[in-house]
Amino acid sequence: MTNETDxxxxxxxxxxxxxxxALGLLSGHVELFGVELQEQKIHGLRAFMWAGSxxxxxxxxxxxxxxxVLLFFWDTCRTQxxxxxCIFYAVALLLCIWRLRITLKATSVPxxxxxxxxxxxxxxxxx
Numbered sequence: 001m002t003n004e005t006d007x008x009x010x011x012x013x014x015x016x017x018x019x020x021x022a023l024g025l026l027s028g029h030v031e032l033f034g035v036e037l038q039e040q041k042i043h044g045l046r047a048f049m050w051a052g053s054x055x056x057x058x059x060x061x062x063x064x065x066x067x068x069v070l071l072f073f074w075d076t077c078r079t080q081x082x083x084x085x086c087i088f089y090a091v092a093l094l095l096c097i098w099r100l101r102i103t104l105k106a107t108s109v110p111x112x113x114x115x116x117x118x119x120x121x122x123x124x125x126x127x
Contacts, residue, residue, distance in 0.1 A: 025121055033114045040111075062089075 066085055073081035109115070 029114060029117060029121075032117060033111060036111050036114055 069081055069085060070078060
């Protein structure tokens with residue numbers, strides 16, 4: 001009877017230590033995840049704000065330049081000027097779509113540090 005009691009007493013502290021270690025690892029991962037989530041949120045918001053500003057200023061510039069080109073060619077060849085502008089804008093659109101696809105494919109995986117830490121801890125815990 002005392003043997004079973006001694007075994008139960010010796011396994012309880014090791015289980016507590018294991019639980020504390022697992023909780024420590026988990027809290028570290030949650031902290032890291034929180035930091036990375038905050039960084040992603042700030043980065044995304046900043047990129048969105050700059051993209052909106054660039055889009056707004058670019059559209060104003062395009063409208064102004066288009067009006068200037070049409071006014072310049074109004075008397076001689078306004079139809080050809082409009083067609084030329086449309087072709088230019090179509091080529092620019094295709095170029096932007098192509099660059100956007102390249103950029104989206106090249107983005108890093110979100111929360112890569114958290115995933116690396118979890119994989120490293122899994123490798124340490126598994127025999």
